[in-house]
Amino acid sequence: MTYTVAVRELCEFTAKQGDLDLRFTPAPTALEGMAGHAVAAARRGAGYRAEVALAGSYKGLRVRGRADGFDPEHGRLDEVKTFKARLDRQPASHRALHWAQARIYGWLLCAQEGLAHIDLALVYFDIGSQQETVFTERHAASELQRHFEAQCERFIAWAEAQVAHRAARDAALTALAFPFGGFRTGQRPLAEAVYKAASAGRCLLAQAPTGIGKTMGTLFPLLKAVPAQRLDKVFFLAAKTSGRQTALDTLSRLCGSAPALPLRVLELVARDKACEHPDKACHGESCPLAQGFYDRLPAARAAALQPSAGGADQRVALHQARVREAALQHQVCPYYLSQELARWADVVVGDYNYYFDMGGLLHGLAQANGWRAALLVDEAHNLVERGRKMYTAELRPAALAEARRSTTAARHAPVKKALDKVRRCWVALDKAQTGGYAVLEAFPDKLLAALQQCGSTLTEHFADQPAQPDPALQAFYFDALHVVRMAELLDAHSLVDITRPAAAPGGKAPTPGESLVCIRNVVPAPFLQPRLEAAHTSTLFSATLQPARYYADLLGLPAGHCWIDVESPFQAAQLQVRVARHISTRYADRGASLPPIVALMARQFHARPGNYLAFFSSYDYLQQATALFAQCHPEVPHWCQSRRMLEAEQRQFLDRFTDTSQGIAFAVLGGAFAEGIDLPGRRLIGAFLATLGLPQVNPVNEQIRQRMQTLFGAGYDYTYLYPGLQKVVQAAGRVIRTPTDEGVVHLMDDRYGRDAVQALLPGWWVCGAPRPAGLDAAHAGNAKT
Numbered sequence: 059m060t061y062t063v064a065v066r067e068l069c070e071f072t073a074k075q076g077d078l079d080l081r082f083t084p085a086p087t088a089l090e091g092m093a094g095h096a097v098a099a100a101r102r103g104a105g106y107r108a109e110v111a112l113a114g115s116y117k118g119l120r121v122r123g124r125a126d127g128f129d130p131e132h133g134r135l136d137e138v139k140t141f142k143a144r145l146d147r148q149p150a151s152h153r154a155l156h157w158a159q160a161r162i163y164g165w166l167l168c169a170q171e172g173l174a175h176i177d178l179a180l181v182y183f184d185i186g187s188q189q190e191t192v193f194t195e196r197h198a199a200s201e202l203q204r205h206f207e208a209q210c211e212r213f214i215a216w217a218e219a220q221v222a223h224r225a226a227r228d229a230a231l232t233a234l235a236f237p238f239g240g241f242r243t244g245q246r247p248l249a250e251a252v253y254k255a256a257s258a259g260r261c262l263l264a265q266a267p268t269g270i271g272k273t274m275g276t277l278f279p280l281l282k283a284v285p286a287q288r289l290d291k292v293f294f295l296a297a298k299t300s301g302r303q304t305a306l307d308t309l310s311r312l313c314g315s316a317p318a319l320p321l322r323v324l325e326l327v328a329r330d331k332a333c334e335h336p337d338k339a340c341h342g343e344s345c346p347l348a349q350g351f352y353d354r355l356p357a358a359r360a361a362a363l364q365p366s367a368g369g370a371d372q373r374v375a376l377h378q379a380r381v382r383e384a385a386l387q388h389q390v391c392p393y394y395l396s397q398e399l400a401r402w403a404d405v406v407v408g409d410y411n412y413y414f415d416m417g418g419l420l421h422g423l424a425q426a427n428g429w430r431a432a433l434l435v436d437e438a439h440n441l442v443e444r445g446r447k448m449y450t451a452e453l454r455p456a457a458l459a460e461a462r463r464s465t466t467a468a469r470h471a472p473v474k475k476a477l478d479k480v481r482r483c484w485v486a487l488d489k490a491q492t493g494g495y496a497v498l499e500a501f502p503d504k505l506l507a508a509l510q511q512c513g514s515t516l517t518e519h520f521a522d523q524p525a526q527p528d529p530a531l532q533a534f535y536f537d538a539l540h541v542v543r544m545a546e547l548l549d550a551h552s553l554v555d556i557t558r559p560a561a562a563p564g565g566k567a568p569t570p571g572e573s574l575v576c577i578r579n580v581v582p583a584p585f586l587q588p589r590l591e592a593a594h595t596s597t598l599f600s601a602t603l604q605p606a607r608y609y610a611d612l613l614g615l616p617a618g619h620c621w622i623d624v625e626s627p628f629q630a631a632q633l634q635v636r637v638a639r640h641i642s643t644r645y646a647d648r649g650a651s652l653p654p655i656v657a658l659m660a661r662q663f664h665a666r667p668g669n670y671l672a673f674f675s676s677y678d679y680l681q682q683a684t685a686l687f688a689q690c691h692p693e694v695p696h697w698c699q700s701r702r703m704l705e706a707e708q709r710q711f712l713d714r715f716t717d718t719s720q721g722i723a724f725a726v727l728g729g730a731f732a733e734g735i736d737l738p739g740r741r742l743i744g745a746f747l748a749t750l751g752l753p754q755v756n757p758v759n760e761q762i763r764q765r766m767q768t769l770f771g772a773g774y775d776y777t778y779l780y781p782g783l784q785k786v787v788q789a790a791g792r793v794i795r796t797p798t799d800e801g802v803v804h805l806m807d808d809r810y811g812r813d814a815v816q817a818l819l820p821g822w823w824v825c826g827a828p829r830p831a832g833l834d835a836a837h838a839g840n841a842k843t
Contacts, residue, residue, distance in 0.1 A: 061217035064427050065112075065123030065162050067401070072212040073158035076151045077342030078351035078394055081527075086140045086185045087543060094140035094183045098190065099127055112166035116210040119217050125163040126181075134177040134194070135164055142185050143521035151352075156180050157195075162209065165202035174199055186514055220402070223320060227404060228285035230319040236278060237315035242797070243627030244270040248599075249279040251622045256283035256432060256595040261616045263438070265603040266624035267820065268791040269799075272599055273308045276434050280597070281312070281321075281405075283432075289594060290429040292405045293420050295413055297440035300734040305407045305436065306377060313373040322363065324376040324399050326408030326419075332378065332393035334386070339527065347391040358388035358395055363402060376403060401427070410441060414589050415448050416543075421589055430594045437734070438598035439784050442612050445582030449552070451544040453509075453537060453575040458484070461534035466519070473531070476508075476515035480538075481571055483508040488570035491556060495757040498554040501545040501577065509538045544577040550769065551581040553761055580762050581769065583614030591616050601791055602784045604818055611770055626822040633794050635823045638806040643749050648679060652686050655748050655806055659722060660691045662804065667720045668743035673727040673789050675749035677701055683748065684724045695721030699731060715741040727751050733788040738795040744802040745793050750809055751782035783818045 086094065099108040106129050113122040126138040137160040141148075160178045168176055175198045182191040241249065248266050255262035256279070266272045280292055294305045302325065309323045330336070335345050342349035362384035365374055376399055378392075385392035400406055400423060413420045413433065424431045435441060458481060461467060467474045483505040516535045544552065558573045579585075590596050590613075603609050606621045641654050659672060674680040684698050697714055700707070708730055711723065717740040725731040727749055753759050759777055767773030786805075793801040805825070809815055816825060 060118055060120060061221050062120040062122060062428075063213065063217065065121060065159055065166075067427055068121055068209060068213055069155060069158040069162060071216070072209045073155050074151065074352040074355075075154070076149075076350065076352055078340060078348040078391060079149060079151075079342060080340035080348075086142055087539075089543075089546070090185050091140045094185055095126060095138050097188065098136070098138050098181060098183050101190075102127065102129060103131060105129070105131055110167065112163060112170060114166045114169055114206070116207055117214055119210050119214050121162065121166070121206075121210065123163065123166075125167060128167060132177065133173070133175075134179055135160065135167055136179045136181050137163065138181045138183055140183045140185055142517050145182055145184075145191055147521065153180075158205075158209065160195075161197065161202055161205045164197060165199065165206040168199035168202060176202070186517070223322075226320050230316060230321075231281050232285050234278075234282060234312070234316055234319060237274075237311055241275075242270050244624045245275040247622065248272065248275040248624050251620065252276050252597050253279035253283050255597060255620055256280055256287055256289075259287075259594050261590055261595070261619035262597040262599075262622065263603060263606055263609060263615060263619060264597055264599040264622045264624065265606070266599055266601065266622075267626040267628065267822075268601045269795050269797070270624065270627050272601075273304050273436070274311070276597055276599055277305065277308055277405075278312065280432055280434060280595075283595075284404075287432075287594065288430055289432050290427075291403070291420075291424065291431045292434065293413055293431055293593075294405060294407045294434045294436065295410050296407070296436040297410055297444060298437070298734050301436040302407050302409070305434075306375075309405060309407075310373075310375065313375070317373070319373065320365070321405060322374040322376060322403045323405045323407065324396065324403035325378050325381075326396055326400070326406060326412055327378050327393075328409075329393050332382070332396065334382075334392060340391075345391070347385070347389060351390050351394065354388050354390050355395070355398060358384055358390045359398060359402070361387060362395065362399055410435070410444050411448065414441070414445060414586055416585075418589075421592065425592065431592075433590070433593045433596035433598075435596065435598040437600050438609070438613070439600045439602050439788075441586070441598070442582065442609070442781075445586050445613070446579045449544065449579040449582055449585050451537070451541040451577045453484075453541055455484070455572045455574070457530075457534045457537055460530040464528050464530045466523075466528040466531050470519060472515050473519055476512040477534075480505070480508045480512050484573070484575070485571040487556070487575070488558065488568075488573050491558060491573070494558045494560065496556050497761050498556065501541075501548060501554050505575070506542065506545055509542055513538050513542060541575075541577060544579075548577060549584065550765070551579060551584050553578045553580060553765065555758065555761065557758075578758070580765050581612055583612055585614075587614030587616065590614065602787045604784075605780065608776060608780050612776075626820065627797055628794055628822055630822055630824040632800045633823065634802040635790075635819075635825045636802065636804045637810045637825045638804060639808045639811050641748075641806045641808065643675065643679075643807045648682070651748070651806075652683055655683060655746075656687045656690055658804060658806065659687065659746055660694065662744065662746075662802065663691075663694055663720075663722060666743065666802075669715050669719055669737070669741060670722045670744045670746065671731065671742060671789070671792060672722055672724050672746040673732060673749065674724065675727055675751065677726060679748070680724050680726055687722070687724075695719075697721065697723050699723070699725040699729060703730065712737070717741060722746075727789055728785045731792075732785060733791070735792060736795055737792060738799060742793055742795075742801070744804070745790055746804045746806060747786055747789060748806045749782075749786075750807055750815070751785035751789075752778045753781060779815075780818070783815065787820060 099106065106127055108127045110125040110128050112125055113120065125135055127136040137156060139156055157180065160180060164176050164178050175196060178195045178197060180193045244266060248264060251262055251264060296302045296305065306325060313319050313321055334347060338345040340348055362376060362381060363374055381396045382392040385395045397419060400420065406420060412418050462477045462481065467477055487502050487505055516531065555576050555578055556573045559568045561567055638658060641651050643651050663670065674683060687696060697711065699711065712735060715737050728751065763773040763777040766776040770776055790803045793803055
């Protein structure tokens with residue numbers, strides 16, 4: 059047996075004890091931590107060795123890591139920990155974990171350097187004061203060796219089980235056969251491209267049409283590549299719940315076709331969906347599932363990782379319900395149990411943010427443990443906007459107002475003073491602005507300094523009062539921290555802008571200090587690219603990734619990435635694409651467009667009754683069209699999407715689409731019903747698109763256009779045209795879902811007749827003039843129109 063484990067992972071497995079305690083204690087950022095380590099190392103003598111690589115073995119277990127520093131002159135090894143809180147409030151369990159790590163490093167260094175004894179130092183570096191607090195111990199090498207071997211003994215049973223599991227997993231994956239009789243048209247080229255990208259350790263951008271089975275066509279070849287490429291983990295990342303569920307269903311189908319495949323599949327869900335006690339705080343004095351969490355974790359972990367069925371079925375489906383069952387059986391928190399299980403799973407299915415967010419769990423674990431990870435990014439067109447949101451930071455006036463009104467601010471003068479200073483700087487900034495919207499060259503110095511000072515004050519307060527959370531104060535604190543971090547990283551990828559509220563009724567000017575101050579990311583590439591490069595291989599796939607250069611530029615695809623445009627399995631005759639050149643849906647023409655839109659929709663419905671979706675650019679436009687349609691054609695059933703629909707309301711909306719129902723559903727393009735829904739066969743036989751989907755022309759988008767023009771020379775296309783038509787193609791893709799489906803799509807705007815626009819539509823579409831009649835009689839039996 060040979061199993062490699064990082065020192066940190068070993069100690070977290072063997073030395074963590076007691077409660078789960080997540081009472082808020084301010085922690086340094088990664089950049090602050092690295093800077094603190096650098097300062098501490100620079101203070102040592104000339105012969106000081108920083109970042110000392112160490113490794114050792116015990117019974118086939120290989121332990122490796124990097125000690126923070128070693129002073130050979132004094133024979134002292136340093137374990138440096140940066141912090142922001144009061145050290146006297148540090149839990150004893152944290153100090154014990156730090157000593158466990160230092161002692162492991164101590165033995166590895168003694169073994170490597172042939173030392174008989176060594177001094178170990180825990181160096182606690184205060185980020186704020188730059189002061190160090192040092193605790194030292196002297197140990198004989200033999201004593202440290204016993205400690206090392208004891209920790210290894212506690213871990214080795216798990217290591218042996220993991221080695222055996224991996225050998226069985228890889229053998230089963232090598233023999234794994236495609237679970238269907240054959241590949242669908244287009245599915246094999248996609249699978250081959252994914253396998254080749256994994257074998258070459260490259261990034262793949264794959265445009266593949268809806269209906270070919272993209273999820274199976276990416277998961278199957280990547281799993282087949284796992285043994286040869288020695289991959290530790292596969293991360294399937296999705297933008298929506300529907301994408302995650304499709305991945306889980308696909309993996310279940312794969313495992314069901316090969317019962318001997320011991321694949322551990324973990325589903326990660328949001329904390330609010332997994333929390334059993336939302337009214338309690340995450341620490342042992344409040345929540346019973348946090349009390350003694352680490353003491354009961356080993357048994358819960360072992361129970362969760364047992365195969366879900368007896369006999370030959372070896373699958374381990376760590377879905378939300380399974381993890382919850384194991385957690386409650388052993389009285390531990392389901393959410394944090396699932397995070398622990400990420401270390402032992404083979405495939406992890408979760409949201410984009412688990413890997414791409416600044417503090418993404420999966421990326422952090424992969425880096426800390428040196429995993430060879432593979433990424434599958436589902437519906438990757440969504441990653442542009444999601445990436446922007448991850449790396450955008452806002453200062454909201456309401457958040458500051460609530461923090462200033464908080465009980466804490468009223469009782470603690472330093473907190474109130476710090477918040478008031480932020481308010482004064484904010485007011486001064488607003489008074490200097492003459493318009494409703496402005497873009498600044500840099501983040502305002504005085505406001506930034508006030509936020510930094512306020513952050514330090516709140517850090518000290520939270521450190522002094524960890525058991526007295528103040529939600530309003532914490533919310534503003536996190537906003538301020540994010541703004542300060544993004545200000546430090548500010549570059550051409552982001553804008554600094556200020557949006558002042560509109561004048562009040564009667565023409566009264568807005569109150570200074572009520573603006574929205576934003577560091578607005580417009581190009582997430584600089585943040586996403588390192589995450590993509592950290593993976594051994596990655597495949598980003600979607601039905602709408604055209605043009606490829608747009609996504610390569612904005613997502614930061616690594617140099618040498620591959621591109622594939624999978625041929626559609628559908629024939630042009632299956633989808634009648636009609637362009638209504640007599641209609642303009644431009645904002646100025648909205649009123650005039652409604653009668654011909656309503657008339658076209660009614661003609662199509664009466665020619666071929668069935669279920670249709672009609673997409674509009676906004677709720678206002680949708681409501682106007684719905685009202686006129688109901689007035690002119692009350693005999694046609696219809697239903698309408700409303701603002702901020704709950705999940706239950708969305709299900710009711712979709713439940714009206716059946717094989718025998720008829721009617722027209724009105725929806726907003728880019729909303730919940732424009733992508734990620736599956737209505738095959740007679741459940742949906744056509745779609746109307748009364749828009750090009752172009753984002754609204756407003757000051758923010760115009761600034762983005764200018765930045766895109768500067769960076770890429772295609773400002774209008776990158777800001778308006780490409781994002782708009784991506785939404786159109788996604789919405790139209792709801793109509794044809796299986797190889798036997800047939801239907802109609804009406805593109806209701808004269809601009810769809812332009813060559814530049816049609817070049818961005820799927821190549822298998824043949825756009826023609828409107829035709830109200832259905833398909834030929836030969837297709838009438840199973841037609842979608």
